[in-house]
Amino acid sequence: MSTIEDVAKLAGLSRTTVSRVINNHPYVSEDKRKLVMEAMKQLGYVPNSSARSLRSQKTDVVALFVPRIMNPFFSQLVEAMEISAAEHGYQLIICQTRYSPEKELNYMNLLKMKQVDGVILASIQNDWKVLEPFLDYGPIVLCNEFDEQANVPSVMLDQVHGGYIATKHLLEQGHRRIAYCRGSTRSNVASHREIGFRKALAEYGIEFDEQYAFRDAFHSEDGRRVFHQMMALPTPPTAVFTGSDEVAAGIISEANKHGFRIPEQLAVVGFDNQEITELMEPSITTVHQPVDQMAKKALEVMIEKIHSRKYKQREIYEFPLKLIVRESTVSNKLVQL
Amino acid sequence: MSTIEDVAKLAGLSRTTVSRVINNHPYVSEDKRKLVMEAMKQLGYVPNSSARSLRSQKTDVVALFVPRIMNPFFSQLVEAMEISAAEHGYQLIICQTRYSPEKELNYMNLLKMKQVDGVILASIQNDWKVLEPFLDYGPIVLCNEFDEQANVPSVMLDQVHGGYIATKHLLEQGHRRIAYCRGSTRSNVASHREIGFRKALAEYGIEFDEQYAFRDAFHSEDGRRVFHQMMALPTPPTAVFTGSDEVAAGIISEANKHGFRIPEQLAVVGFDNQEITELMEPSITTVHQPVDQMAKKALEVMIEKIHSRKYKQREIYEFPLKLIVRESTVSNKLVQL
């Protein structure tokens, strides 16, 4: 394992000059540069990254916090983020909080230890007051999250609008008894969607009915359960808004199994536009989220913060959501038209 | 940002003693230990990780190579690996090769730069001869991969058996014209499955028929295409083996759309036992892979290698696959029994 010293010796130059070549500093003559390059190649030299980090106080690594990776929404986020990171010469460390405030807090130490240059939170488990002190050690950027109190950049999607357009679509189809499904994390993504949901209802003069609200629906299994809960009601809903395609798929799968016709007997909208929406029978109306764009932007904002060293400033970057109409809300023939 | 020096001063001791406390070394008296702990807490001290890495020549970080994260199989692998890593006090850096040998080779430098203690390859894009030299800089462990030439540990699943049991199941259902779908990466996962597929066929005295082989099926869209290709054949197959649940889902979705009955007109087996297998109508017969176990084992083997510093030794750890029969190969009534 050769060091910069070895390279310097072989090239007959000083460490300083070698370092200059490595870092593309000006004021190195072309012939010396050649010498150094040659020596580096001959030794198969690569700079030791710990030494660089220690001296230059940067690691070119950022940490991405997600609750869990298996959730397709976060898979996509991680995938896009890693690609952007690689393009900018950064590495990505993955931190799964698994919805645990303790785990989150623990991972936060990566910033204090200077193991990463910054932290991107795609999930928040602690009160902002708990996280804020870490800003003394490096930048924090929120991605797909938002906190009233947080004085940091936030790259997010217009979830209020998302809830609104999905619900409005159901209303326009003539539905008046619309159930509402969400997972209830402490994230305000779901809350924002609920605001949009209520707004659409209000426009049609409909009251939010708590008996139609299910706030513990995360996975497809929950969808199956909710389906039965809904159908057991005195007056079942004729449509259901869900916070994820998986839940929507669970509802539809269970409905299929019991001979219910979708959308005739129950219209369903999902959220995320995951692959499954096109595979299910019927295909699922959903809300497309520009996850890739958001991830890319979040990383770019992070890099900007790392360089500018001004962390405690609120900035909002918002991307629009788009309704994608498929068969689960509109009967086949109409979709064809 | 306080350093170990600050802690030492505040505690009225030397850096050495503070370091001993941090690293749980023996020979520190209880009262001094208390002093140090107190000083650390008071200063909110956390050791600088670059400095530690530089001196101790270890980073407690491992890199995980996957082609892409969105693929649910790899999502699950990453998720499980991150959990195991965290349990052992390691961080995980994600490297998406996107099936590119250049990207893979580039990420390999993480080992040379000593930015990671080891590399777990869940995907191989280069010839082993190209990767082998990196063993001089740290351990490489194969996970879900295998290479004849590779003199390193390999944690894998019995793919030959997987291909065999899935195919045998179809044969037992009476099928004789069985199509074969796979994605053709240079990985030998698919090749091993094909060996199992052929073995089962051979046991029934059936020849592998190239007209029924589709080696370019990765995603659900490919499944849709393959469905039409199969059905356009002079004598279409009555069953199809696929290398992934997504492809199986694509085939089934397209079949549904065109009024084909599954499994009566075409039986379908998938691979991976992903969530979608239970959501599709009909549900999909598939092969369950113990991904979590494999990931955990791979990480443990990696840690063992890091400590033992003996990298160039071949070891095989194999986990069994299990057939899960659902509706896509057996008509509804039979499954109920």
Added chain:
DNA sequence: TTCAGATATGAAAACGATTTCAGTAACCGG
């Protein structure tokens, strides 16, 4: 009583780079 080992602590070297500072040579305008 003695001396070998165990216990406890600190000074200084080492890890491998980047950065600061200083110095020399070449160039250029007045």
Added chain:
DNA sequence: CCGGTTACTGAAATCGTTTTCATATCTGAA
């Protein structure tokens, strides 16, 4: 031809730890 940039190079300080080496005290067995 002189003074001041600009171009180029290297010695030494520095980043924040861990590790090595040295030293001192204490313990218990011979």
